[in-house]
Amino acid sequence: xxxxxxxxxxxxxxxxxxxxxxxxxxxxxxxxxxxxxxxxxxxxxxxxxxxxxxxxxxxxxxxxxxxxxxxxxxxxxxxxxxxxxxxxxxxxxxxxxxxxxxxxxxxxxxxxxxxxxxxxxxxxxxxxxxxxxxxxxxxxxxxxxxxxxxxxxxxxxxxxxxxxxxxxxxxxxxxxxxxxxxxxxxxxxxxxxxxxxxxxxxxxxxxxxxxxxxxxxxxxxxxxxxxxxxxxxxxxxxxxxxxxxxxxxxxxxxxxxxxxxxxxxxxxxxxxxxxxxxxxxxxxxxxxxxxxxxxxxxxxxxxxxxxxxxxxxxxxxxxxxxxxxxxxxxxxxxxxxxxxxxxxxxxxxxxxxxxxxxxxxxxxxxxxxxxx
Amino acid sequence: xxxxxxxxxxxxxxxxxxxxxxxxxxxxxxxxxxxxxxxxxxxxxxxxxxxxxxxxxxxxxxxxxxxxxxxxxxxxxxxxxxxxxxxxxxxxxxxxxxxxxxxxxxxxxxxxxxxxxxxxxxxxxxxxxxxxxxxxxxxxxxxxxxxxxxxxxxxxxxxxxxxxxxxxxxxxxxxxxxxxxxxxxxxxxxxxxxxxxxxxxxxxxxxxxxxxxxxxxxx
Numbered sequence: 107x108x109x110x111x112x113x114x115x116x117x118x119x120x121x122x123x124x125x126x127x128x129x130x131x132x133x134x135x136x137x138x139x140x141x142x143x144x145x146x147x148x149x150x151x152x153x154x155x156x157x158x159x160x161x162x163x164x165x166x167x168x169x170x171x172x173x174x175x176x177x178x179x180x181x182x183x184x185x186x187x188x189x190x191x192x193x194x195x196x197x198x199x200x201x202x203x204x205x206x207x208x209x210x211x212x213x214x215x216x217x218x219x220x221x222x223x224x225x226x227x228x229x230x231x232x233x234x235x236x237x238x239x240x241x242x243x244x245x246x247x248x249x250x251x252x253x254x255x256x257x258x259x260x261x262x263x264x265x266x267x268x269x270x271x272x273x274x275x276x277x278x279x280x281x282x283x284x285x286x287x288x289x290x291x292x293x294x295x296x297x298x299x300x301x302x303x304x305x306x307x308x309x310x311x312x313x314x315x316x317x318x319x320x321x322x323x324x325x326x327x328x329x330x331x332x333x334x335x336x337x338x339x340x341x342x343x344x345x346x347x348x349x350x351x352x353x354x355x356x357x358x359x360x361x362x363x364x365x366x367x368x369x370x371x372x373x374x375x376x377x378x379x380x381x382x383x384x385x386x387x388x389x390x391x392x393x394x395x396x397x398x399x400x401x402x403x404x405x406x407x408x409x410x411x412x413x414x415x416x417x418x419x420x421x422x423x424x425x426x427x428x429x430x431x432x433x434x435x436x437x438x439x440x441x442x443x444x445x446x447x448x449x450x451x452x453x454x455x456x457x458x459x460x461x462x463x464x465x466x467x468x469x470x471x472x473x474x475x476x477x478x
Numbered sequence: 479x480x481x482x483x484x485x486x487x488x489x490x491x492x493x494x495x496x497x498x499x500x501x502x503x504x505x506x507x508x509x510x511x512x513x514x515x516x517x518x519x520x521x522x523x524x525x526x527x528x529x530x531x532x533x534x535x536x537x538x539x540x541x542x543x544x545x546x547x548x549x550x551x552x553x554x555x556x557x558x559x560x561x562x563x564x565x566x567x568x569x570x571x572x573x574x575x576x577x578x579x580x581x582x583x584x585x586x587x588x589x590x591x592x593x594x595x596x597x598x599x600x601x602x603x604x605x606x607x608x609x610x611x612x613x614x615x616x617x618x619x620x621x622x623x624x625x626x627x628x629x630x631x632x633x634x635x636x637x638x639x640x641x642x643x644x645x646x647x648x649x650x651x652x653x654x655x656x657x658x659x660x661x662x663x664x665x666x667x668x669x670x671x672x673x674x675x676x677x678x679x680x681x682x683x684x685x686x687x688x689x690x691x692x693x694x695x696x697x
Contacts, residue, residue, distance in 0.1 A: 278560050
């Protein structure tokens with residue numbers, strides 16, 4: 107009796123597993139995709155099952171409590187983003203999969219924000235857009251550009267998906283451009299449009315490679331140089347003017363200088379010894395608006411005072427250096443015998459003693475590698 | 479359309495006394511007068527901004543609304559500033575200057591017509607002032623052309639504009655024409671700034687006027 111029972115048992119078990127397997131994995135229709143609004147209530151019927159059919163619902167493989175059921179329908183109230191997922195209902199006894207719903211909870215789109223700008227005048231302009239609040243579900247945008255009654259092509263940006271580019275066909279046009287955008291998703295749609303003249307949207311990119319350098323032997327000067335933005339296609343015919351602003355780091359007030367041409371300027375009223383922050387902006391000479399400020403350059407004007415007075419004081423106590431110790435740095439040259447003895451080599455062997463007039467000595471000995 | 483009918487009496491302009499060619503020896507070349515012309519276009523553009531604002535308010539809505547974007551109907555004879563980019567870039571100096579001169583000649587003419595109809599004394603004063611400045615710009619352009627040895631454009635015989643009162647047309651259409659006149663004026667001033675900038679760059683460095691004269695024909 108023992109031998110046939112296990113064998114029969116195995117057979118039945120195998121058959122049951124096979125039935126369950128095929129029923130569970132039999133070709134179903136693809137899950138029904140459904141979009142619902144955040145905060146709303148939704149009732150999901152179990153496919154074509156009767157209202158009083160005995161079913162179990164699962165979301166992403168996890169059983170759902172039966173108190174959410176209304177008969178065979180699943181009721182979800184006050185939808186939140188966490189409710190998104192794959193809902194499946196099964197025949198309670200046979201575990202036969204009756205129906206699947208892929209639920210996405212989201213919002214209809216609000217009015218998009220659209221802006222256009224020409225940083226490549228006179229070549230063309232670009233428009234970019236975004237939604238002020240997320241919808242959490244996929245959106246489709248459609249942009250149209252009209253110049254009077256003529257439709258212009260807006261080419262998609264290769265990298266950014268919310269930007270497209272328009273090429274100017276004519277310059278100096280009296281006819282405005284109208285750019286319209288519509289956005290739609292499964293829950294709604296929205297649109298907006300802007301109208302502008304050719305010259306009002308011109309705004310170059312900020313100047314590039316802003317460099318500020320101290321001017322040797324000039325404690326109140328800083329030399330600033332920069333380059334026209336590389337995106338501006340024709341600085342010869344469409345020259346840019348520049349706006350420079352600078353301040354010492356310790357102060358909040360900026361100084362401003364407007365320059366009608368050239369890509370260099372010397373600041374002559376810098377506070378001695380203070381680190382400065384300097385920025386430059388660009389604008390077409392006649393039209394449009396100023397660019398954003400460039401990346402900041404930092405510089406400190408040339409000084410002749412040494413930086414490490416305390417080091418010198420300590421050194422005076424411990425060495426027999428002949429440099430003066432605690433007295434304030436004099437303006438006349440003091441000779442460091444150590445330096446003389448080294449035969450004018452470029453390195454400074456007596457760093458510890460830090461001669462006061464190191465800068466002047468360096469200038470004389472052309473010791474560019476001198477460190478303080 | 480009204481512009482075709484409403485031609486102006488512009489004898490003053492078309493008979494502008496020919497500006498004598500500057501003495502070539504030792505003069506700084508047309509550079510300073512190009513700069514002056516450029517500066518004038520900027521000044522006029524600034525002046526036009528307040529004048530246009532006042533005038534459009536006088537016309538009333540929708541003309542004074544910022545988004546007003548009507549189709550360009552009528553106003554066929556207004557000189558248009560719009561031009562293809564490559565064509566503009568490759569204009570030779572003579573053509574560039576001629577186009578500017580002819581455009582402002584016509585625009586000044588139409589502006590004077592506007593002045594005649596303007597309702598308030600204040601508007602008439604502003605328009606008259608602007609006309610005077612525009613006349614100055616024309617003279618300045620003429621000076622540059624003379625310095626470079628280009629003849630001033632003369633009207634073809636028979637096309638000299640004369641005043642012919644056209645058929646009365648709607649008040650609205652008249653206002654549309656005024657709107658386009660101001661728009662075109664604004665655009666031309668902005669274009670001229672770019673034109674004279676280009677001329678300025680070409681003239682640098684301010685070499686001897688003789689070489690400039692020889693080179694001018696080669697463009």
